[in-house]
Amino acid sequence: MRARLTLLVGATATLILLAFAIPMAILLKNSAAQEAIASAEQEGQLLTPIVSTGDVGRVENVVQTYNASGAYPVTVFWPDGTVTGEQVPRSNAVELAARGQSFTAETAGGREILYGIGLADGSAVVRIYVSDDQLTAGVGRSWLLLGAIAVALLAFGLLLASRFARLLLVPLNDLAAVSHRLAGGDLDARADASGPAELRNVGTALNTLAEQIKELLEGERERVADLSHRLRTPLTVLRLETEALRDRAERETIEQAVGEVERAVNAAIEDARNPAEAGTCDAAAVVAERVEFWSALAEDTARECRVRLAPGPLPVSLSAAELAAAMDSLLANVFAHTPDGTAFEVRLTPRYEGGATVDVADEGPGLPNLAVFNRGASEGGSTGLGLDIARRAADASGGRLVFGQGTGGVGALIRLELG
Structure with missing residues (x-):
């Protein structure tokens, strides 16, 4: 942009300078020619009274x-045909001047100034010759000076334009840098309100927007933390009720489930208070651990759970807690939307470009509307938050969440691609 502004100013300045320089150059040329002609005419006017006396000897002297010391050659044509001074042929202009006229005529290599002088025996003609070099004497030097001045003015204009563009673009670059920092999650980034009034207004508006975003996010985190904290009371009651169960196996199963819920609540509070930075984990270990947890519920609901996991380690750009939450959402989706006894399969494979792919396929009724699911919504009364958790996890790792049909067109397939 700086180069474009400088180029624009340079083009404008060039046009303005040309608009003044070209007429000025023509004026200088015409002025030099008029000055030379005026000087020659003055010389002719001094000779005219002497020639009018008809004294050839005096005129010759x-x-x-004049010819010895003057700049312009002088010739006098007498009525009898004799010539005094520089010997030149009688031109048509001389013949016309012999009729008693005085004028300036163009000739080869210059101009001749002619004075017709009436004598007793006819008309004499005084001819003063001004060459083209004399007509343009000093014009080249004047044009060179004019060009130097124009170039200096153009350079000065370009320098001012460059400085002005720099003063204009520095605040713009600062605003762009602050915008990128805000987009990257640095909510403390603020712009300096500097530069022209318009840029200062933009900087102030950007800072106001950053403050509002920060306040909204902090308020949202506080609400999530408060909601999660409120869940601890019913969880405590549930844990106490579980301890009162006499069936040991049933008590251990429920205690394990309550522990998982409590872990998720604590993770939600911690994430709301201190948003976690991007991390890495071994997908093979996390997926295996979550499948083992859900396999107990699969047995209780008479579901066949087939597992095909690639050996680890399979590092992915996602923290273990986030991947565990994504797996829980996908597996819970199977239990929530398929009837008891429906078989499902979990597959974990490495990706060619790095990362891993997790497939959760079931043999249930399938997804009723793939287009809706691909937009991140849900049907059947579900909130759709589980799939959003999985989608956010995929996006955070540089992957994606894909929906489709199971093997042979039966059931549903949800693929979690992790970078």
Whole structure:
């Protein structure tokens, strides 16, 4: 943008300078020519009274003096055909001047200034010759000076344009940098309100927006933490009720489930208070651990759980807690939307470009509307938050969440691609 502004100013300045320089150059040329002609005319006017006397000898002496010391050659054509001064042929302009006229005529290599002087025996003609070099004497030097001034003015204009563009673009670059920092999650980034009034207004508006975003996120985190904290009371009651159960196996199963819920609640509070940075984990270990947990519920609901997990380690760009939450959401989706006894399968394979792919396929009724699921919504009265958790996990790792049909077109397939 700086180069474009400088180029724009340079083009504008060039047009303005040309608009003044070209007429000025023509004016200088015409002025030099007029000055030379005026000087020659003055010389002719001094000779005219002497020639009018008809004294050839006196005229010859004066003309010789002029030609010896003057800048412009002088010729006098007498009525009898004799020529005094520089010997040149009689041109048509001389013949016309012999009729008693005085004028300036163009000739080869310059101009001739002619004065017709009436004598007793006819008309004499005084011819003063001004060459093209004399007509343009000093014009080249004047044009060179004019060009130097124009170039200096253009350079000065470009320098000012570059400085102005720099002063304009520095605040713009700062605003862009602050915007990128905000987009990257640095909510403490603020712009300096500097530069022109318009840029200061933009900087102030950006800072106001950053403050509002920060306040909204902090308020949201507080609400999530408060809601999660409120769940601890019913969890405590549930744990106490579980301890009162006499069946040991049933008590251990429920205690394990309550422990998982409590772990999820604590993780939600911690994440709301202190948002976790991007991490890594071994997908093979996390997926195996979550499948083992859900396999107990699969046995209780008479579901066949087939597991095909690639050997680890399979590092992915996601923390263990986030991957565990994503797996829980996908497996819970199977139990929530398929009838008891429906078989399902969990597959874990490495990706060619790095990361891993987790497939959760079931043999249930399938997804009723793939288009809706691909937009992240849900049907059948579900909140759709489970799939959103899995989608956010995929996005955070640089992967994606894909929906489809199971093997042979039966059931549903949800693929979690992790980077």
